[in-house]
Amino acid sequence: MVLVGEPVEEVQSAAMTFLAPCGASADPTSRLGLSSLLCDMVLRGAGPRDGRALINDLEILGVERGESVGISQTSFSAATVASNLNEALNIYADILRRPHLPEDQLEAGKQVCRQEIRGVDDEPAQRLMVELRRRAYPEPWGRPSQGTLAGISDSTLSDLRKHWSHTYRPNGAILGVAGNFQWERLVEQVESLFADWQSVETASIAESPPAASDPHVPHDSNQCHIGIAFPSVPYRHPDYLRAWAAVGILSGGMSSRLFTEVRERRGLCYTVNASLHTQLDRACVLCYAGTTAERAQETLDVTFAELVRLGQGVEQAELDRLKARIKSGLIMQQESTAARSGAIARDWRHLGRIRTLDELGRLVDELTSGDINEFLEAHPPSNFTFATLGPQPLELPRAVS
Amino acid sequence: MQFRSHTLENGLEIVAECNDAAHSLGVGFFVRTGARDETDEISGVSHFLEHMVFKGTPRRSADDVNREFDELGAHYNAFTTEESTVYYAAVLPESQQASVDLLVDIMRPSLREEDFLMEKKVILEEIQMYADQPPFGMDDKIKQLHYGDHPLARSVLGTLETVRALSVDQMHAYFESRYSPNNLFIAAAGRVDFEALVDQVAGLCGDWQRQPVGRELPPPTGHSTFQSVHRSTATQQYLLQLADAPASEDEDRYAAKLLATMLGDDSGSRMYWALVDPGLVESASLGHYEYQGAGMFFTWVSCPPEAAQANFQRIVQLQQQAEAEGFQAEELQQAQSKVKARVVLGSERPRNRLFNVGGNWLQRGEYRSVADDLAAVEAVTLEDVQRVLTQYPLTRNTMVTIGPLCEWAQPA
Numbered sequence: 001m002v003l004v005g006e007p008v009e010e011v012q013s014a015a016m017t018f019l020a021p022c023g024a025s026a027d028p029t030s031r032l033g034l035s036s037l038l039c040d041m042v043l044r045g046a047g048p049r050d051g052r053a054l055i056n057d058l059e060i061l062g063v064e065r066g067e068s069v070g071i072s073q074t075s076f077s078a079a080t081v082a083s084n085l086n087e088a089l090n091i092y093a094d095i096l097r098r099p100h101l102p103e104d105q106l107e108a109g110k111q112v113c114r115q116e117i118r119g120v121d122d123e124p125a126q127r128l129m130v131e132l133r134r135r136a137y138p139e140p141w142g143r144p145s146q147g148t149l150a151g152i153s154d155s156t157l158s159d160l161r162k163h164w165s166h167t168y169r170p171n172g173a174i175l176g177v178a179g180n181f182q183w184e185r186l187v188e189q190v191e192s193l194f195a196d197w198q199s200v201e202t203a204s205i206a207e208s209p210p211a212a213s214d215p216h217v218p219h220d221s222n223q224c225h226i227g228i229a230f231p232s233v234p235y236r237h238p239d240y241l242r243a244w245a246a247v248g249i250l251s252g253g254m255s256s257r258l259f260t261e262v263r264e265r266r267g268l269c270y271t272v273n274a275s276l277h278t279q280l281d282r283a284c285v286l287c288y289a290g291t292t293a294e295r296a297q298e299t300l301d302v303t304f305a306e307l308v309r310l311g312q313g314v315e316q317a318e319l320d321r322l323k324a325r326i327k328s329g330l331i332m333q334q335e336s337t338a339a340r341s342g343a344i345a346r347d348w349r350h351l352g353r354i355r356t357l358d359e360l361g362r363l364v365d366e367l368t369s370g371d372i373n374e375f376l377e378a379h380p381p382s383n384f385t386f387a388t389l390g391p392q393p394l395e396l397p398r399a400v401s
Numbered sequence: 402m403q404f405r406s407h408t409l410e411n412g413l414e415i416v417a418e419c420n421d422a423a424h425s426l427g428v429g430f431f432v433r434t435g436a437r438d439e440t441d442e443i444s445g446v447s448h449f450l451e452h453m454v455f456k457g458t459p460r461r462s463a464d465d466v467n468r469e470f471d472e473l474g475a476h477y478n479a480f481t482t483e484e485s486t487v488y489y490a491a492v493l494p495e496s497q498q499a500s501v502d503l504l505v506d507i508m509r510p511s512l513r514e515e516d517f518l519m520e521k522k523v524i525l526e527e528i529q530m531y532a533d534q535p536p537f538g539m540d541d542k543i544k545q546l547h548y549g550d551h552p553l554a555r556s557v558l559g560t561l562e563t564v565r566a567l568s569v570d571q572m573h574a575y576f577e578s579r580y581s582p583n584n585l586f587i588a589a590a591g592r593v594d595f596e597a598l599v600d601q602v603a604g605l606c607g608d609w610q611r612q613p614v615g616r617e618l619p620p621p622t623g624h625s626t627f628q629s630v631h632r633s634t635a636t637q638q639y640l641l642q643l644a645d646a647p648a649s650e651d652e653d654r655y656a657a658k659l660l661a662t663m664l665g666d667d668s669g670s671r672m673y674w675a676l677v678d679p680g681l682v683e684s685a686s687l688g689h690y691e692y693q694g695a696g697m698f699f700t701w702v703s704c705p706p707e708a709a710q711a712n713f714q715r716i717v718q719l720q721q722q723a724e725a726e727g728f729q730a731e732e733l734q735q736a737q738s739k740v741k742a743r744v745v746l747g748s749e750r751p752r753n754r755l756f757n758v759g760g761n762w763l764q765r766g767e768y769r770s771v772a773d774d775l776a777a778v779e780a781v782t783l784e785d786v787q788r789v790l791t792q793y794p795l796t797r798n799t800m801v802t803i804g805p806l807c808e809w810a811q812p813a
Contacts, residue, residue, distance in 0.1 A: 062742025111680020
């Protein structure tokens with residue numbers, strides 16, 4: 001387990017992000033959703049506290065908390081006034097290392113997970129993106145973290161205990177802390193809480209191509225939801241910043257290409273965007289547009305044309321605007337300890353080191369449109385994956401059908 | 402941390418919380434206009450106008466506006482509510498002057514017909530997007546049922562019909578009557594150069610003409626009705642309740658917020674333990690929303706349709722129990738810790754402080770520091786909470802449900 005910290009004296013808060021190497025990719029295929037269920041269950045009592053005492057004590061400490069299960073990890077984040085950080089950390093050590101996983105709460109935990117799965121059914125944009133990721137990534141990397149109703153129902157307490165003992169482990173775990181704290185004191189506390197945590201041997205995950213499926217998902221709605229994905233490079237790849245900047249020019253700020261061409265010039269939709277979605281060893285650009293059914297074909301065609309046009313390169317003025325946004329974004333990130341604790345934990349995971357905001361600022365300054373165009377020439381957007389959700393299917397661009 | 406304010410001769414106010422330790426600043430225009438200031442004929446115009454403000458001025462095209470904001474590295478946006486329209490940008494200190502120049506300029510938009518027709522398509526898409534999402538238009542519906550013909554019943558988005566029928570001339574007239582310098586103000590927070598801000602705004606806005614402007618504030622008479630809407634394509638059943646609550650000028654608003662936290666926060670509250678923790682619902686929460694002359698307690702529940710009626714009974718029991726027996730000292734203390742930590746954490750970002758400073762000025766014409774808010778939360782007693790519950794019982798509400806259920810046994 002690695003501890004990374006960024007002390008900031010002038011703030012009153014402190015925040016932590018704990019990344020446990022437990023994600024949906026580790027769910028057994030017959031127990032899809034197990035990591036998500038485990039994340040719920042570890043909060044139902046740990047160490048000396050039952051579930052109610054645990055939540056109440058965190059609240060008395062003023063902890064703003066959040067948990068999310070991703071494809072490779074579960075993230076526990078907590079922010080509070082700086083003086084309560086140490087006490088909060090003690091509780092999180094219990095949650096990770098000494099959860100009760102109480103049998104009498106198992107059905108409640110399953111119910112919470114089922115509710116989450118059902119909730120996605122009513123959110124068409126969210127559902128579409130689940131379908132897009134599933135089609136764009138090889139199995140298990142495109143799985144939705146919520147899993148399936150069957151996977152949740154079939155999970156037993158013994159499955160949970162086994163999964164916990166394999167995935168809540170120090171090897172691969174990262175704790176990021178940012179805010180007003182003393183580094184030496186924190187190291188001492190983390191040593192005393194986690195030094196005797198035992199490593200666990202892990203098996204590698206087998207990959208298989210995504211199951212072929214119809215790109216269209218019928219859905220009774222006013223709008224048609226359109227998703228397009230294409231492969232890109234992950235965070236730790238030397239070309240990542242170039243790829244990221246290219247996507248920023250496509251979709252970042254209101255003068256970006258997609259916003260200008262799809263929304264401002266043609267009024268085709270309210271929401272259109274693209275983002276570079278990175279995992280440890282693979283990445284995709286995921287693009288979304290939502291529009292009424294009768295304008296969906298035009299929206300797909302215009303959006304797709306912009307993705308293809310990106311391959312022809314970007315202009316210096318576009319990059320200059322993007323740099324201004326990135327630069328101010330980096331400086332504003334310093335104003336949130338919660339954002340910083342998450343950023344440094346993720347940096348460690350992807351790079352094995354922390355990129356300071358100064359270093360990142362320098363790298364962004366050095367970026368030229370020539371660099372980006374060189375990257376785009378070698379890796380033009382291609383190998384597209386499509387998903388649509390709405391009242392009727394669309395005609396997909398011919399180059400790929 | 403220092404509060405500064407200045408008023409131009411035409412009535413335009415400039416207010417700021419200056420913090421030299423901040424890395425950035427937030428600055429924005431707060432306009433005292435929203436859905437409640439509209440008529441049936443122009444329903445949705447405030448929100449549509451908010452979009453049109455970014456579509457260019459005599460000095461700038463729509464592309465120029467977007468491009469220049471991006472060149473400044475600004476994180477900017479706008480939103481419209483029942484009673485306000487807010488335009489804001491978070492920028493680095495060296496971009497203060499340029500961002501204010503841009504914000505001031507767009508406050509006098511050209512409202513060109515060609516842009517108006519194009520943006521109308523975007524608004525119509527936005528309306529249909531929300532219609533496809535939970536709660537499928539019921540948030541507007543419940544306000545109509547509860548407030549009847551009171552202005553707070555109005556929809557912020559308007560309807561497909563009203564937006565389609567809206568003309569650019571109607572928008573011009575609305576703009577002229579509402580965006581008067583005495584009906585809007587500039588707020589800023591963070592690393593603000595206040596003298597420079599005042600000088601610049603005085604130079605750019607000093608000749609804006611004042612108009613007679615106001616707002617009708619009829620007292621709301623909340624109704625207590627029920628409606629069930631069948632939507633076969635939904636998976637979950639959604640329950641919404643709207644009850645009267647302390648208004649924005651009411652000192653009891655802090656007690657109302659703590660009441661909502663104890664009973665219906667999304668974690669650690671009574672509704673959480675009774676409904677969310679056992680997995681009976683997908684979500685269940687209670688929030689307090691304040692407006693001029695009226696407040697709302699808003700309950701929101703989503704759950705499987707077959708469990709909806711039983712969950713509804715559980716909520717009624719929780720409400721009745723709170724009204725009859727009140728809360729425990731430990732519950733209040735826990736809620737206070739939680740709310741105070743949120744205040745402190747939220748205050749570290751200048752753009753959050755902008756909304757706080759602007760919101761307080763908008764609703765009460767007052768400045769409140771972080772310390773003021775912390776003290777007000779700390780001062781709330783169990784008696785205060787009980788007084789709010791007596792005056793604004795949660796059980797006297799309007800309720801709407803939508804989802805796969807065809808029938809709903811009428812609540813007693």
